Amino acid sequence: MKRLSALLLCSSILATPVWADGGAADPEQFETLYPGKTYSPYAKRSFPSNxxxxxxxxxxxxxxxxxxxxxxxxxxxxxxxxxxxxxxxxxxxxxxxxxxxxxxxxxxxxxLMGFAIDLQNGAPNVLAEEKGREWYAGFLEGGAAAGVAAVDLITSFTQGTLPESFLTSYSTxxxxxxxxxxxxxxxxxxxxxxxxxxxxxxxxxxxxxxxxxxxxxxxxxxxxxxxxxxxxxxxxxxxxxxxxxxxxxxxxxxxxxxxxxxxxxxxxxxxxxxxxxxxxxxxxxxxxxxxxxxxxxxxxxxxxxxxxxxxxxxxxxxxxxxxxxxxxxxxxxxxxxxxxxxxxxxxxxxxxxxxxxxxxxxxxxxxxxxxxxxxxxxxxxxxxxxxxxxxxxxxxxxxxxxxxxxxxxxxxxxxxxxxxxxxxxxxxxxxxxxxxxxxxxxxxxKRKETYATTGPRMTVRFFGGWEFEDDDLRSRAPAFIGYEKGAPMGGDLGAQTSDAPNFMIIALRDPIGANLDRVQVVKGWLEADGTLQEKVYDVAWSGDREPDANGKVPAVGNTVDLEAATWTNTIGASELTAIWTDPDFDPAERAFYYVRVLEIPTPRWVVYDKVRLGAEIPEGAELIGQERAYTSPIWYTPEG
Known part of the structure; x- marks a missing residue:
């Protein structure tokens, strides 16, 4: 009995958080680190983290x-x-x-939603029309005949010459x-x-x-x-x-x-x-x-x-x-x-x-x-x-x-x-x-917190504000700072200020994809005289490349093996980050900013067809591309 009591006492002590002064844990003490959060950075998050x-x-x-x-x-x-x-x-x-x-x-x-299925099945209402019988025969024959029938049907649709019975049966x-x-x-x-x-x-x-x-x-x-x-x-x-x-x-x-x-x-x-x-x-x-x-x-x-x-x-x-x-x-x-x-x-x-x-x-x-x-x-x-x-x-x-x-x-x-x-x-x-x-x-x-890629699953964060600092990138959880100090992709910058806005950008490669070449900010703006302008800024890039006299960063290189339809990640970077301040900001001008992330060169699908199927690639076909991501913009609108 004494042994059981001792074990229960020990269990009770271990179950109660104790600090150096003997007191229980006080959740408020974490407010200076993660305002309104707990010690665990994954608990009580108020922003989207996936x-x-x-x-x-x-x-x-x-x-x-x-x-x-x-x-x-x-x-x-x-x-x-x-x-x-x-x-x-x-x-x-x-x-x-x-x-x-x-x-x-x-x-x-x-x-005409569902019409094609009824055509394939030779539905009675389809075959009741001469055109329906013609298209059905082409579908049964297959190959080029099916293609001709399909094009003729689609042309009839776009030119408004479909039999009225088809429109009646396959409309709202x-x-x-x-x-x-x-x-x-x-x-x-x-x-x-x-x-x-x-x-x-x-x-x-x-x-x-x-x-x-x-x-x-x-x-x-x-x-x-x-x-x-x-x-x-x-x-x-x-x-x-x-x-x-x-x-x-x-x-x-x-x-x-x-x-x-x-x-x-x-x-x-x-x-x-x-x-x-x-x-x-x-x-x-x-x-x-x-x-x-x-x-x-x-x-x-x-x-x-x-x-x-x-x-x-x-x-x-x-x-x-x-x-x-x-x-x-x-x-x-x-x-x-x-x-x-x-x-x-x-x-x-x-x-x-x-x-x-x-x-x-x-x-x-x-x-x-x-x-x-x-x-x-x-x-x-x-x-x-x-x-x-x-x-x-x-x-x-x-x-x-x-x-x-x-x-x-x-x-x-x-x-x-x-x-x-x-x-x-x-x-x-x-x-x-x-x-x-x-x-x-x-x-x-709806709130535009989205981005596009041409297929790879890169992870991209983009925040705009006025107070970002280089030290903000030292954290492995920068989104806390991003949401605290600014607006995410799809959002709007704050009130008018004479200071230029700055942006925090984090891009990680697709875990099973190609390394990253560079990160760019694309800006568009409206000048006072009504002229629309744009500029593309390289803000982060892999390796030790240096911009030329025009501010252009040289090409990253190319590791594509066309004979094997592959590439190597011996160039590029697994992640790129930047705090970037707009050097051309005018507080009186409407503007938007979005991020474009480029991968290193990789083979296009035609190369895989050549290697796997023995396909002959036509002259003029592109063999290599740089896949990319585009974020939703962040907008700046002057007051008044």
Missing amino acids: VFWGDTHVHTGMSLDAGLFGNTLGPEDAWKLAKGEEIISSTGLPVKLGRPLDWMVLTDHTD GAQAYDRVWERIVDAAEDANEPGHFTAFIGFEWTSVPKGFNLHRNVMLRDGANSALQVSPPVTQAPFGDTDPFYLWQWLEDYEERTGGTAMAFAHNGNLSNGWMFPTEDTYHGGKVDEEYVKLRAKWEPHYEITQIKGDGEAHPYLSPDDEFADYENWDVGNLDITELKTDDMLSREYAREALKQGLLLEQKLGVNPYKFGIGAATDSHTALATAEEENFFGKSTSVEPSATRMNHPFVKSDLGEIEGYRLLASGYTGVWAKNNTRREIFDAM
């Missing part, structure tokens, strides 16, 4: 174009792959992601249409595992007047109870409209009807021939006025900056002093190359220029319609969210891995061609959020 990786733009066989090009996979398959399972692609190839995603949005096209509110929507919603509900994997309900509103891309993806914060109260909007008259105002009204009606929350975001301004980021009367015959800027700012807080159909950050014509602006640019024409690109269109197509034009519109109309956060996606039409160079399954089922796929043009017309080898294995969105749930990730995207 980056969750996802894809905001994936299509299954439910989409008209995806299904016509042979995609037989449904939403259930897409969710399985995203969550880490191995599945079989539409062409019979086993496929699995190198690492599972944390979240995803399935965005099947709204117009129709029984067949709503049945497909219900399947999409149910599949997302089944895949959603709060805290582990987030499956968003969404769709792509497919506006493409004159072949000019005005597509918007829509992402719902809500579950089936709200989503099944509505039918997604289409663009074909008389059931819908291609004007963005039509979509914005649908979003307004959705929130009023369901009590839910939604957002929209555009993509591929590079295929809009100047209509994506209008500044005056340059889109769809519409007018950029106070109503336009207010509604676009309200409903479109995010932009998809890079994906399979080219990178949309910058263009060398617009940014001639930026040696990294010429990256995976698609600048031939509109979506179907029925109209060629002219230089005057470019300023209304690329994200950096849109951010600059937003400053001018804000000064003119009081609201910045292009104050968007930045993300990336695949826009895969295979149901496979593959953005890895060595695991790239292409844009559509017709160009899944094969020895000849890079010779298959993405689009070709009498005016021009976009070659198959120009497809970009991109991209993913990193979201800084507290938890992996619909609420947390959606809200992080």
Whole structure:
């Protein structure tokens, strides 16, 4: 009994925290170290400490174009792959992601949603029309005949010559249409595992007047109870409209009807021939006025900056002093190359220029319609969210891995061609959020605390303020200081001051990826005379390189082995950090800042095809690229 009592006493003593003076621990003593926190830096955090990786733009066989090009996979398959399972692609190839995603949005096209599946199955209502029988025969024959049928069907859609019965059966509110929507919603509900994997309900509103891309993806914060109260909007008259105002009204009606929350975001301004980021009367015959800027700012807080159909950050014509602006640019024409690109269109197509034009519109109309956060996606039409160079399954089922796929043009017309080898294995969105749930990730995207990558999963932090110091980088947990002293990516700098703002930047390489070459800050600003300016600053780089007389840091080098489709991390850095102060700050000028992180050179997907499949790479194809990340901007607005 005495022995038991002694053990209990000892246990009691060890269970009670004791300080040198014999007193119990006082939580208040930690306030000077971590204000409002505890000794453990991981407990009681009030800021997002996790980056969750996802894809905001994936299509299954439910989409008209995806299904016509042979995609037989449904939403259930897409969710399985995203969550880490191995599945079989539409062409019979086993496929699995190198690492599972944390979240995803399935965005099947709204117009004629589900029609392709019924065409593949020879549904009676499809075969009742002559055109339906013609397209079905082409699909059964396969190969080139299927391609011809698919192009003819899509052309009929874009030119408004589809049989009326198809529009009636596969438009908002129709029984067949709503049945497909219900399947999409149910599949997302089944895949959603709060805290582990987030499956968003969404769709792509497919506006493409004159072949000019005005597509918007829509992402719902809500579950089936709200989503099944509505039918997604289409663009074909008389059931819908291609004007963005039509979509914005649908979003307004959705929130009023369901009590839910939604957002929209555009993509591929590079295929809009100047209509994506209008500044005056340059889109769809519409007018950029106070109503336009207010509604676009309200409903479109995010932009998809890079994906399979080219990178949309910058263009060398617009940014001639930026040696990294010429990256995976698609600048031939509109979506179907029925109209060629002219230089005057470019300023209304690329994200950096849109951010600059937003400053001018804000000064003119009081609201910045292009104050968007930045993300990336695949826009895969295979149901496979593959953005890895060595695991790239292409844009559509017709160009899944094969020895000849890079010779298959993405689009070709009498005016021009976009070659198959120009497809970009991109991209993913990193979201800084507290938890992996619909609420947390959606809200992080709404507040713009996001960044895009072309595929690698780099970790990037970006804070702006007025009081950052070099010593702030000594901590291995710099986010505490970042949130305490400043605003994160997607935020706004504080009140006007004569002092220049400074920024804290931390970039870590993808743990299984390439080392980092450099970190850059991209600044855009509006001068007093209305002139828009931009500048790219190298703020951190690997090795002992020195900037030249023009302030340019030399190239990092190249370790790519084209014969083996690999590289070595013998150059570059595993992490780069900087405290950077704007040397050109004027407190009277509106401005924005975002970070671009570049990896060292690595092989593009075409090199993997050559090594694995014996593919012959066409002349002119890029073999090596520098993958990258783009953060959402931080904005500065003068008082008054």
